[in-house]
Amino acid sequence: MAFDSLSEKLQNVFKNLRSKGRLTEDDVKAALKEVKMALLEADVNFKVVKQFTKSVQERAIGSDVMNGLNPGQMVIKIVNEEMIKLMGSETTELSLKPGSAISIIMMAGLQGAGKTTTTAKIAGKLKQKGKKPLLVACDVYRPAAIEQLQINGEKQGVEVFSMGDKNKPVDIAKAAIEHAEKNGCNVVILDTAGRLHVDEEMMAELVDIKSNVDVTQTILVVDAMTGQDAVNVASMFDEKVGIDGVVLTKLDGDTRGGAALSIRAVTGKPILYVGMGEKLSDLEQFYPDRMASRILGMGDVLTLIEKAEAEFDADKAKDMERKLKKAEFGFDDYLESMNQMKKMGGISSILSMMPGIGSAQLSQIEGAIDEKQMARIEGIIYSMTPKERSNPSILNPSRKRRIAAGAGVDISEVNRLVKQFEQTRKMMKQMPGMFGGKKKGGFGALSKMKLPFS
Ligand SMILES: Nc1nc2c(ncn2[C@@H]2O[C@H](COP(=O)(O)OP(=O)(O)O)[C@@H](O)[C@H]2O)c(=O)[nH]1
Ligand SMILES: [Mg+2]
Numbered sequence: 001m002a003f004d005s006l007s008e009k010l011q012n013v014f015k016n017l018r019s020k021g022r023l024t025e026d027d028v029k030a031a032l033k034e035v036k037m038a039l040l041e042a043d044v045n046f047k048v049v050k051q052f053t054k055s056v057q058e059r060a061i062g063s064d065v066m067n068g069l070n071p072g073q074m075v076i077k078i079v080n081e082e083m084i085k086l087m088g089s090e091t092t093e094l095s096l097k098p099g100s101a102i103s104i105i106m107m108a109g110l111q112g113a114g115k116t117t118t119t120a121k122i123a124g125k126l127k128q129k130g131k132k133p134l135l136v137a138c139d140v141y142r143p144a145a146i147e148q149l150q151i152n153g154e155k156q157g158v159e160v161f162s163m164g165d166k167n168k169p170v171d172i173a174k175a176a177i178e179h180a181e182k183n184g185c186n187v188v189i190l191d192t193a194g195r196l197h198v199d200e201e202m203m204a205e206l207v208d209i210k211s212n213v214d215v216t217q218t219i220l221v222v223d224a225m226t227g228q229d230a231v232n233v234a235s236m237f238d239e240k241v242g243i244d245g246v247v248l249t250k251l252d253g254d255t256r257g258g259a260a261l262s263i264r265a266v267t268g269k270p271i272l273y274v275g276m277g278e279k280l281s282d283l284e285q286f287y288p289d290r291m292a293s294r295i296l297g298m299g300d301v302l303t304l305i306e307k308a309e310a311e312f313d314a315d316k317a318k319d320m321e322r323k324l325k326k327a328e329f330g331f332d333d334y335l336e337s338m339n340q341m342k343k344m345g346g347i348s349s350i351l352s353m354m355p356g357i358g359s360a361q362l363s364q365i366e367g368a369i370d371e372k373q374m375a376r377i378e379g380i381i382y383s384m385t386p387k388e389r390s391n392p393s394i395l396n397p398s399r400k401r402r403i404a405a406g407a408g409v410d411i412s413e414v415n416r417l418v419k420q421f422e423q424t425r426k427m428m429k430q431m432p433g434m435f436g437g438k439k440k441g442g443f444g445a446l447s448k449m450k451l452p453f454s
Helices: 004-018 025-041 046-062 071-086 115-128 143-156 169-183 200-212 228-240 258-267 288-296 299-325 331-343 347-351 359-368 371-382 386-390 397-407 411-429 444-448
Strands: 103-108 133-137 159-161 187-191 217-223 245-249 271-275 283-285
Touching: 004 025, 004 071, 004 288, 025 046, 025 071, 046 071, 046 258, 071 258, 071 288, 071 299, 103 115, 103 200, 115 133, 115 143, 115 187, 115 217, 115 245, 115 271, 115 283, 133 143, 133 169, 143 159, 159 169, 169 187, 169 200, 200 228, 217 228, 228 258, 245 258, 258 271, 258 288, 331 371, 331 386, 331 411, 371 397, 371 411, 397 411
Parallel strands: 103 187, 103 217, 133 159, 133 187, 217 245, 245 271
Antiparallel strands: 271 283
Protein backbone atom coordinates (compact mmCIF):
# COMPACT_ATOMS: atom_id res chain seq x y z
CA MET A 1 0.00 0.00 0.00
CA ALA A 2 1.25 3.44 -0.88
CA PHE A 3 2.57 5.55 1.99
CA ASP A 4 3.23 2.57 4.26
CA SER A 5 6.84 3.46 4.74
CA LEU A 6 6.19 7.19 5.10
CA SER A 7 3.40 6.54 7.60
CA GLU A 8 5.60 4.30 9.63
CA LYS A 9 8.40 6.81 9.79
CA LEU A 10 6.12 9.68 10.72
CA GLN A 11 4.48 7.61 13.40
CA ASN A 12 7.85 6.91 14.93
CA VAL A 13 8.72 10.58 14.99
CA PHE A 14 5.44 11.42 16.64
CA LYS A 15 5.63 8.58 19.11
CA ASN A 16 8.77 10.10 20.51
CA LEU A 17 7.12 13.48 20.72
CA ARG A 18 4.01 12.13 22.35
CA SER A 19 5.89 10.72 25.26
CA LYS A 20 7.19 14.13 26.19
CA GLY A 21 5.32 16.28 28.66
CA ARG A 22 6.48 19.58 27.30
CA LEU A 23 8.03 20.44 24.00
CA THR A 24 10.98 22.69 23.65
CA GLU A 25 11.92 24.48 20.49
CA ASP A 26 14.73 21.97 20.08
CA ASP A 27 12.33 19.04 20.34
CA VAL A 28 10.21 20.51 17.58
CA LYS A 29 13.19 21.19 15.38
CA ALA A 30 14.61 17.70 15.88
CA ALA A 31 11.27 16.10 15.11
CA LEU A 32 10.80 18.17 12.00
CA LYS A 33 14.22 17.24 10.77
CA GLU A 34 13.05 13.65 10.83
CA VAL A 35 9.76 14.55 9.18
CA LYS A 36 11.78 16.24 6.46
CA MET A 37 13.87 13.13 5.90
CA ALA A 38 10.81 10.93 5.77
CA LEU A 39 9.12 13.17 3.20
CA LEU A 40 12.21 13.32 1.03
CA GLU A 41 12.49 9.56 1.13
CA ALA A 42 8.87 9.35 0.07
CA ASP A 43 9.93 11.32 -2.98
CA VAL A 44 8.15 14.53 -2.12
CA ASN A 45 9.55 17.45 -4.07
CA PHE A 46 12.46 19.08 -2.28
CA LYS A 47 11.12 22.63 -2.38
CA VAL A 48 7.75 21.46 -1.17
CA VAL A 49 9.35 19.66 1.77
CA LYS A 50 11.35 22.72 2.70
CA GLN A 51 8.37 25.04 2.62
CA PHE A 52 6.22 22.51 4.43
CA THR A 53 8.56 21.97 7.37
CA LYS A 54 9.12 25.70 7.61
CA SER A 55 5.39 26.38 7.95
CA VAL A 56 4.94 23.60 10.47
CA GLN A 57 7.87 24.79 12.53
CA GLU A 58 6.70 28.38 12.60
CA ARG A 59 3.27 27.35 13.72
CA ALA A 60 4.43 24.71 16.17
CA ILE A 61 6.88 26.93 17.95
CA GLY A 62 4.63 29.93 18.12
CA SER A 63 1.40 28.25 19.10
CA ASP A 64 -0.27 27.53 22.39
CA VAL A 65 -1.08 23.94 23.11
CA MET A 66 -4.78 23.36 22.94
CA ASN A 67 -6.62 22.06 25.96
CA GLY A 68 -6.98 18.29 25.87
CA LEU A 69 -3.87 17.74 23.76
CA ASN A 70 -0.30 17.20 24.73
CA PRO A 71 2.43 19.11 22.90
CA GLY A 72 3.26 16.17 20.66
CA GLN A 73 -0.35 15.85 19.58
CA MET A 74 -0.38 19.56 18.93
CA VAL A 75 2.49 19.08 16.46
CA ILE A 76 0.60 16.23 14.79
CA LYS A 77 -2.42 18.48 14.50
CA ILE A 78 -0.36 21.13 12.75
CA VAL A 79 1.35 18.62 10.45
CA ASN A 80 -2.05 17.22 9.53
CA GLU A 81 -3.46 20.65 8.75
CA GLU A 82 -0.47 21.70 6.70
CA MET A 83 -0.62 18.45 4.72
CA ILE A 84 -4.26 19.05 3.91
CA LYS A 85 -3.40 22.55 2.81
CA LEU A 86 -0.59 21.22 0.63
CA MET A 87 -3.02 19.01 -1.21
CA GLY A 88 -5.44 21.83 -1.87
CA SER A 89 -7.79 21.58 1.13
CA GLU A 90 -10.98 21.17 -0.84
CA THR A 91 -12.11 18.32 -3.04
CA THR A 92 -12.20 19.44 -6.64
CA GLU A 93 -14.81 17.94 -8.93
CA LEU A 94 -14.47 17.41 -12.63
CA SER A 95 -16.04 20.55 -14.00
CA LEU A 96 -18.79 19.79 -16.51
CA LYS A 97 -21.34 21.85 -18.35
CA PRO A 98 -24.85 21.46 -17.00
CA GLY A 99 -27.68 19.58 -18.65
CA SER A 100 -27.46 18.53 -22.27
CA ALA A 101 -24.60 20.90 -23.18
CA ILE A 102 -21.66 18.83 -24.36
CA SER A 103 -18.54 18.84 -22.19
CA ILE A 104 -15.33 17.78 -23.85
CA ILE A 105 -12.71 16.16 -21.68
CA MET A 106 -9.28 15.60 -23.11
CA MET A 107 -7.20 12.95 -21.35
CA ALA A 108 -3.46 13.42 -21.58
CA GLY A 109 -0.39 11.70 -20.22
CA LEU A 110 2.57 9.50 -20.95
CA GLN A 111 2.20 6.01 -22.31
CA GLY A 112 1.29 3.53 -19.62
CA ALA A 113 0.18 6.21 -17.15
CA GLY A 114 -3.35 4.82 -17.22
CA LYS A 115 -5.23 7.12 -19.61
CA THR A 116 -7.30 4.49 -21.34
CA THR A 117 -8.18 2.74 -18.09
CA THR A 118 -8.98 6.01 -16.35
CA THR A 119 -11.10 7.16 -19.29
CA ALA A 120 -13.32 4.13 -18.82
CA LYS A 121 -13.32 4.53 -15.04
CA ILE A 122 -14.43 8.15 -15.26
CA ALA A 123 -17.07 7.22 -17.81
CA GLY A 124 -18.53 4.78 -15.29
CA LYS A 125 -18.70 7.45 -12.62
CA LEU A 126 -20.35 9.93 -14.98
CA LYS A 127 -22.85 7.36 -16.13
CA GLN A 128 -23.81 6.77 -12.50
CA LYS A 129 -24.47 10.47 -12.20
CA GLY A 130 -26.88 10.31 -15.10
CA LYS A 131 -24.56 11.63 -17.78
CA LYS A 132 -24.28 10.06 -21.19
CA PRO A 133 -20.59 9.78 -22.05
CA LEU A 134 -18.99 9.00 -25.38
CA LEU A 135 -15.46 7.63 -25.33
CA VAL A 136 -13.28 8.55 -28.29
CA ALA A 137 -10.29 6.56 -29.49
CA CYS A 138 -7.75 9.22 -30.43
CA ASP A 139 -4.72 7.01 -29.88
CA VAL A 140 -4.11 6.03 -33.48
CA TYR A 141 -0.58 4.80 -33.08
CA ARG A 142 -1.33 1.51 -31.44
CA PRO A 143 -4.23 -0.52 -32.85
CA ALA A 144 -4.34 -2.37 -29.54
CA ALA A 145 -5.19 0.90 -27.82
CA ILE A 146 -8.42 1.24 -29.79
CA GLU A 147 -9.43 -2.26 -28.96
CA GLN A 148 -8.57 -1.73 -25.28
CA LEU A 149 -10.87 1.28 -25.15
CA GLN A 150 -13.63 -0.64 -26.91
CA ILE A 151 -13.39 -3.50 -24.44
CA ASN A 152 -13.40 -1.15 -21.45
CA GLY A 153 -16.25 0.90 -22.85
CA GLU A 154 -18.29 -2.22 -23.34
CA LYS A 155 -17.66 -3.28 -19.75
CA GLN A 156 -18.95 0.08 -18.57
CA GLY A 157 -21.90 0.05 -20.94
CA VAL A 158 -20.67 3.23 -22.56
CA GLU A 159 -20.44 3.93 -26.27
CA VAL A 160 -17.00 4.12 -27.90
CA PHE A 161 -16.34 6.18 -31.03
CA SER A 162 -13.50 5.11 -33.27
CA MET A 163 -12.37 5.79 -36.84
CA GLY A 164 -9.56 3.28 -36.90
CA ASP A 165 -5.96 4.42 -37.22
CA LYS A 166 -5.99 6.26 -40.54
CA ASN A 167 -7.21 9.65 -39.37
CA LYS A 168 -5.65 12.50 -37.44
CA PRO A 169 -6.67 12.66 -33.76
CA VAL A 170 -8.06 16.18 -34.16
CA ASP A 171 -10.32 15.02 -37.01
CA ILE A 172 -11.50 12.05 -34.99
CA ALA A 173 -12.30 14.40 -32.12
CA LYS A 174 -14.34 16.68 -34.38
CA ALA A 175 -16.26 13.79 -35.87
CA ALA A 176 -16.91 12.39 -32.40
CA ILE A 177 -18.42 15.65 -31.22
CA GLU A 178 -20.76 15.68 -34.19
CA HIS A 179 -21.70 12.12 -33.35
CA ALA A 180 -22.34 13.12 -29.72
CA GLU A 181 -24.59 15.98 -30.84
CA LYS A 182 -26.66 13.65 -32.99
CA ASN A 183 -26.90 10.95 -30.35
CA GLY A 184 -27.56 12.97 -27.24
CA CYS A 185 -24.24 12.28 -25.53
CA ASN A 186 -23.32 15.09 -23.15
CA VAL A 187 -19.74 14.22 -22.21
CA VAL A 188 -17.11 13.43 -24.82
CA ILE A 189 -13.92 11.95 -23.42
CA LEU A 190 -10.94 11.94 -25.74
CA ASP A 191 -8.47 9.15 -25.02
CA THR A 192 -5.28 10.46 -26.60
CA ALA A 193 -1.96 8.82 -27.35
CA GLY A 194 0.97 8.99 -24.99
CA ARG A 195 4.67 8.55 -25.51
CA LEU A 196 7.27 7.03 -23.27
CA HIS A 197 8.70 10.46 -22.57
CA VAL A 198 7.54 13.98 -23.01
CA ASP A 199 8.12 14.84 -26.64
CA GLU A 200 7.29 17.71 -28.94
CA GLU A 201 5.13 15.69 -31.31
CA MET A 202 2.83 14.49 -28.55
CA MET A 203 2.46 17.98 -27.13
CA ALA A 204 1.82 19.41 -30.58
CA GLU A 205 -0.93 16.87 -31.14
CA LEU A 206 -2.67 17.84 -27.91
CA VAL A 207 -2.31 21.53 -28.65
CA ASP A 208 -3.75 20.90 -32.09
CA ILE A 209 -6.83 19.24 -30.59
CA LYS A 210 -7.20 21.99 -28.03
CA SER A 211 -7.06 24.75 -30.61
CA ASN A 212 -9.59 23.11 -32.91
CA VAL A 213 -12.00 21.70 -30.40
CA ASP A 214 -13.64 23.50 -27.49
CA VAL A 215 -12.08 21.39 -24.73
CA THR A 216 -13.87 21.90 -21.40
CA GLN A 217 -11.26 20.22 -19.23
CA THR A 218 -7.83 18.79 -19.92
CA ILE A 219 -7.10 16.04 -17.45
CA LEU A 220 -3.58 14.79 -17.01
CA VAL A 221 -3.08 11.19 -15.95
CA VAL A 222 0.15 10.47 -14.10
CA ASP A 223 1.55 7.33 -12.56
CA ALA A 224 2.22 7.66 -8.83
CA MET A 225 4.93 5.00 -9.09
CA THR A 226 7.11 7.47 -10.99
CA GLY A 227 7.32 9.81 -8.00
CA GLN A 228 8.94 13.13 -8.74
CA ASP A 229 8.89 12.38 -12.46
CA ALA A 230 5.13 12.51 -12.25
CA VAL A 231 5.40 16.01 -10.86
CA ASN A 232 7.85 17.10 -13.56
CA VAL A 233 5.62 15.63 -16.24
CA ALA A 234 2.68 17.54 -14.79
CA SER A 235 4.61 20.80 -14.89
CA MET A 236 5.62 20.25 -18.50
CA PHE A 237 2.15 19.33 -19.67
CA ASP A 238 0.72 22.32 -17.90
CA GLU A 239 3.26 24.62 -19.48
CA LYS A 240 2.91 23.25 -23.02
CA VAL A 241 -0.73 22.20 -23.22
CA GLY A 242 -2.40 23.60 -20.11
CA ILE A 243 -4.11 21.22 -17.72
CA ASP A 244 -7.09 21.65 -15.41
CA GLY A 245 -6.66 18.71 -13.12
CA VAL A 246 -4.73 15.54 -12.46
CA VAL A 247 -5.58 11.89 -11.96
CA LEU A 248 -2.93 10.08 -9.96
CA THR A 249 -2.96 6.38 -10.81
CA LYS A 250 -1.49 3.24 -9.26
CA LEU A 251 -1.66 4.54 -5.73
CA ASP A 252 -2.58 1.00 -4.77
CA GLY A 253 0.89 -0.15 -5.68
CA ASP A 254 3.97 -0.04 -3.56
CA THR A 255 4.68 3.58 -4.34
CA ARG A 256 6.36 6.04 -2.07
CA GLY A 257 3.49 8.38 -2.67
CA GLY A 258 5.38 11.66 -2.84
CA ALA A 259 3.54 12.79 -5.95
CA ALA A 260 0.27 13.04 -4.06
CA LEU A 261 1.85 15.59 -1.74
CA SER A 262 3.76 17.54 -4.38
CA ILE A 263 1.60 17.91 -7.46
CA ARG A 264 -0.76 20.54 -6.21
CA ALA A 265 1.98 22.56 -4.55
CA VAL A 266 4.25 22.50 -7.61
CA THR A 267 1.73 22.91 -10.43
CA GLY A 268 -1.17 24.62 -8.67
CA LYS A 269 -3.46 22.05 -10.30
CA PRO A 270 -5.73 19.88 -8.16
CA ILE A 271 -5.80 16.10 -8.02
CA LEU A 272 -9.34 15.09 -8.96
CA TYR A 273 -9.16 11.33 -8.61
CA VAL A 274 -6.78 8.62 -7.55
CA GLY A 275 -6.51 5.24 -9.24
CA MET A 276 -6.52 2.43 -6.70
CA GLY A 277 -6.34 -0.65 -8.91
CA GLU A 278 -6.76 -2.12 -12.35
CA LYS A 279 -10.47 -2.80 -12.02
CA LEU A 280 -12.75 -0.24 -13.59
CA SER A 281 -14.37 0.48 -10.24
CA ASP A 282 -11.00 1.34 -8.66
CA LEU A 283 -11.16 5.10 -9.02
CA GLU A 284 -11.67 7.30 -5.96
CA GLN A 285 -12.51 10.93 -5.59
CA PHE A 286 -9.59 12.76 -4.01
CA TYR A 287 -10.13 14.11 -0.51
CA PRO A 288 -7.12 16.04 0.82
CA ASP A 289 -8.16 15.51 4.44
CA ARG A 290 -8.66 11.78 4.08
CA MET A 291 -5.41 11.46 2.20
CA ALA A 292 -3.59 13.30 5.00
CA SER A 293 -5.02 10.95 7.63
CA ARG A 294 -4.05 8.04 5.47
CA ILE A 295 -0.51 9.33 5.23
CA LEU A 296 -0.30 10.09 8.93
CA GLY A 297 -1.95 6.78 9.71
CA MET A 298 -3.11 7.93 13.11
CA GLY A 299 -6.85 7.72 13.23
CA ASP A 300 -6.96 7.68 17.03
CA VAL A 301 -4.93 10.83 17.52
CA LEU A 302 -6.80 12.65 14.79
CA THR A 303 -10.08 11.83 16.50
CA LEU A 304 -8.72 13.16 19.74
CA ILE A 305 -7.68 16.31 17.97
CA GLU A 306 -11.16 16.76 16.55
CA LYS A 307 -12.61 16.50 20.01
CA ALA A 308 -10.17 19.02 21.38
CA GLU A 309 -11.11 21.34 18.54
CA ALA A 310 -14.77 21.02 19.41
CA GLU A 311 -14.00 21.98 22.96
CA PHE A 312 -11.87 24.79 21.76
CA ASP A 313 -14.82 26.05 19.76
CA ALA A 314 -16.93 25.90 22.87
CA ASP A 315 -14.35 28.00 24.71
CA LYS A 316 -14.40 30.52 21.90
CA ALA A 317 -18.17 30.54 22.03
CA LYS A 318 -18.13 31.37 25.71
CA ASP A 319 -15.69 34.12 25.04
CA MET A 320 -18.06 35.44 22.43
CA GLU A 321 -20.92 35.39 24.83
CA ARG A 322 -18.89 37.40 27.27
CA LYS A 323 -18.11 39.92 24.57
CA LEU A 324 -21.74 40.11 23.65
CA LYS A 325 -22.77 40.95 27.13
CA LYS A 326 -20.22 43.68 27.24
CA ALA A 327 -21.37 44.87 23.83
CA GLU A 328 -17.93 44.22 22.43
CA PHE A 329 -19.32 42.03 19.67
CA GLY A 330 -17.86 43.18 16.39
CA PHE A 331 -17.76 42.02 12.79
CA ASP A 332 -14.83 39.71 13.47
CA ASP A 333 -16.93 37.89 16.04
CA TYR A 334 -19.80 37.86 13.60
CA LEU A 335 -17.57 36.15 11.05
CA GLU A 336 -16.35 33.74 13.67
CA SER A 337 -19.89 32.81 14.65
CA MET A 338 -20.79 32.31 11.01
CA ASN A 339 -17.84 30.01 10.53
CA GLN A 340 -18.72 28.06 13.62
CA MET A 341 -22.21 27.57 12.34
CA LYS A 342 -20.83 26.40 9.04
CA LYS A 343 -18.55 23.96 10.83
CA MET A 344 -21.31 22.65 13.01
CA GLY A 345 -23.45 21.81 10.02
CA GLY A 346 -25.37 25.01 9.63
CA ILE A 347 -27.47 27.02 11.97
CA SER A 348 -30.38 24.62 11.81
CA SER A 349 -28.41 21.80 13.36
CA ILE A 350 -27.59 24.05 16.28
CA LEU A 351 -31.09 25.37 16.64
CA SER A 352 -32.59 21.91 16.45
CA MET A 353 -30.76 21.08 19.64
CA MET A 354 -32.53 23.92 21.39
CA PRO A 355 -35.90 23.60 23.03
CA GLY A 356 -38.84 25.50 21.62
CA ILE A 357 -37.94 25.45 17.93
CA GLY A 358 -40.46 23.86 15.64
CA SER A 359 -39.60 22.15 12.39
CA ALA A 360 -41.50 24.73 10.39
CA GLN A 361 -39.34 27.46 11.82
CA LEU A 362 -36.29 25.37 11.17
CA SER A 363 -36.99 24.89 7.52
CA GLN A 364 -37.68 28.58 7.16
CA ILE A 365 -34.35 29.36 8.72
CA GLU A 366 -32.57 26.75 6.68
CA GLY A 367 -33.85 28.25 3.46
CA ALA A 368 -32.55 31.65 4.42
CA ILE A 369 -28.95 30.60 4.57
CA ASP A 370 -27.03 29.71 1.55
CA GLU A 371 -23.34 29.30 1.12
CA LYS A 372 -23.02 31.87 -1.61
CA GLN A 373 -24.64 34.48 0.54
CA MET A 374 -22.24 33.65 3.34
CA ALA A 375 -19.31 34.03 1.01
CA ARG A 376 -20.53 37.50 0.01
CA ILE A 377 -20.87 38.48 3.64
CA GLU A 378 -17.38 37.27 4.28
CA GLY A 379 -16.16 39.31 1.35
CA ILE A 380 -17.74 42.45 2.73
CA ILE A 381 -16.33 41.92 6.21
CA TYR A 382 -12.86 41.25 4.85
CA SER A 383 -13.03 44.57 3.05
CA MET A 384 -13.40 46.38 6.37
CA THR A 385 -10.45 47.64 8.34
CA PRO A 386 -9.84 46.02 11.74
CA LYS A 387 -11.09 49.20 13.37
CA GLU A 388 -14.33 49.11 11.42
CA ARG A 389 -14.83 45.49 12.31
CA SER A 390 -14.46 45.98 16.02
CA ASN A 391 -16.32 49.26 16.07
CA PRO A 392 -19.09 49.19 13.46
CA SER A 393 -20.55 52.49 14.65
CA ILE A 394 -17.88 54.36 12.69
CA LEU A 395 -19.24 53.03 9.41
CA ASN A 396 -20.31 56.21 7.66
CA PRO A 397 -21.45 56.37 4.03
CA SER A 398 -18.01 57.01 2.62
CA ARG A 399 -16.54 54.06 4.49
CA LYS A 400 -19.41 51.90 3.31
CA ARG A 401 -18.83 52.98 -0.27
CA ARG A 402 -15.17 52.04 0.00
CA ILE A 403 -16.07 48.65 1.49
CA ALA A 404 -18.65 47.97 -1.20
CA ALA A 405 -16.09 48.74 -3.88
CA GLY A 406 -13.52 46.54 -2.17
CA ALA A 407 -15.89 43.60 -1.93
CA GLY A 408 -17.30 44.15 -5.40
CA VAL A 409 -20.86 44.50 -4.20
CA ASP A 410 -23.49 47.18 -4.24
CA ILE A 411 -23.54 49.57 -1.33
CA SER A 412 -27.06 48.44 -0.50
CA GLU A 413 -25.63 45.04 0.40
CA VAL A 414 -23.22 46.62 2.83
CA ASN A 415 -26.08 48.58 4.36
CA ARG A 416 -28.14 45.46 4.69
CA LEU A 417 -25.32 43.57 6.37
CA VAL A 418 -24.71 46.38 8.86
CA LYS A 419 -28.39 46.52 9.66
CA GLN A 420 -28.61 42.77 10.13
CA PHE A 421 -25.51 42.83 12.24
CA GLU A 422 -27.08 45.42 14.54
CA GLN A 423 -30.25 43.38 14.80
CA THR A 424 -28.31 40.22 15.51
CA ARG A 425 -26.33 41.94 18.17
CA LYS A 426 -29.49 43.21 19.80
CA MET A 427 -31.15 39.84 19.57
CA MET A 428 -28.18 38.00 20.92
CA LYS A 429 -28.09 40.25 23.92
CA GLN A 430 -31.61 39.14 24.73
CA MET A 431 -30.56 35.52 24.56
CA PRO A 432 -28.25 34.62 27.33
CA GLY A 433 -26.90 31.13 26.90
CA MET A 434 -27.16 30.80 23.17
CA PHE A 435 -23.44 30.28 22.93
CA GLY A 436 -22.29 27.55 25.22
CA GLY A 437 -24.13 28.80 28.31
CA LYS A 438 -26.21 26.34 30.25
CA LYS A 439 -29.08 28.62 31.17
CA LYS A 440 -32.38 28.17 29.43
CA GLY A 441 -34.64 30.94 28.39
CA GLY A 442 -34.91 33.58 25.76
CA PHE A 443 -35.50 31.10 22.97
CA GLY A 444 -38.87 32.59 22.17
CA ALA A 445 -36.95 35.43 20.67
CA LEU A 446 -35.67 33.10 17.96
CA SER A 447 -38.98 32.93 16.22
CA LYS A 448 -38.83 36.68 15.74
CA MET A 449 -35.17 36.68 15.09
CA LYS A 450 -33.84 38.31 12.01
CA LEU A 451 -31.17 35.99 10.82
CA PRO A 452 -27.73 37.30 10.09
CA PHE A 453 -27.85 35.58 6.72
CA SER A 454 -31.33 36.28 5.52
N1 LIG B 1 -2.61 -1.13 -10.17
C1 LIG B 1 -3.08 -0.21 -10.99
N2 LIG B 1 -2.93 -0.33 -12.31
C2 LIG B 1 -3.42 0.61 -13.12
C3 LIG B 1 -4.11 1.75 -12.61
N3 LIG B 1 -4.47 2.51 -13.66
C4 LIG B 1 -4.03 1.88 -14.76
N4 LIG B 1 -3.39 0.74 -14.45
C5 LIG B 1 -2.73 -0.22 -15.34
O1 LIG B 1 -1.69 0.44 -16.00
C6 LIG B 1 -1.49 -0.11 -17.31
C7 LIG B 1 -1.51 0.99 -18.36
O2 LIG B 1 -2.79 1.57 -18.42
P1 LIG B 1 -3.41 2.23 -19.72
O3 LIG B 1 -4.76 2.72 -19.36
O4 LIG B 1 -3.31 1.32 -20.87
O5 LIG B 1 -2.41 3.43 -19.91
P2 LIG B 1 -2.31 4.48 -21.13
O6 LIG B 1 -1.15 4.04 -21.96
O7 LIG B 1 -2.01 5.80 -20.47
O8 LIG B 1 -3.59 4.49 -21.85
C8 LIG B 1 -2.63 -1.11 -17.50
O9 LIG B 1 -2.12 -2.39 -17.26
C9 LIG B 1 -3.64 -0.73 -16.43
O10 LIG B 1 -4.38 -1.83 -16.01
C10 LIG B 1 -4.27 1.86 -11.17
O11 LIG B 1 -4.83 2.82 -10.62
N5 LIG B 1 -3.73 0.85 -10.43
MG1 LIG C 1 -4.03 4.26 -23.79
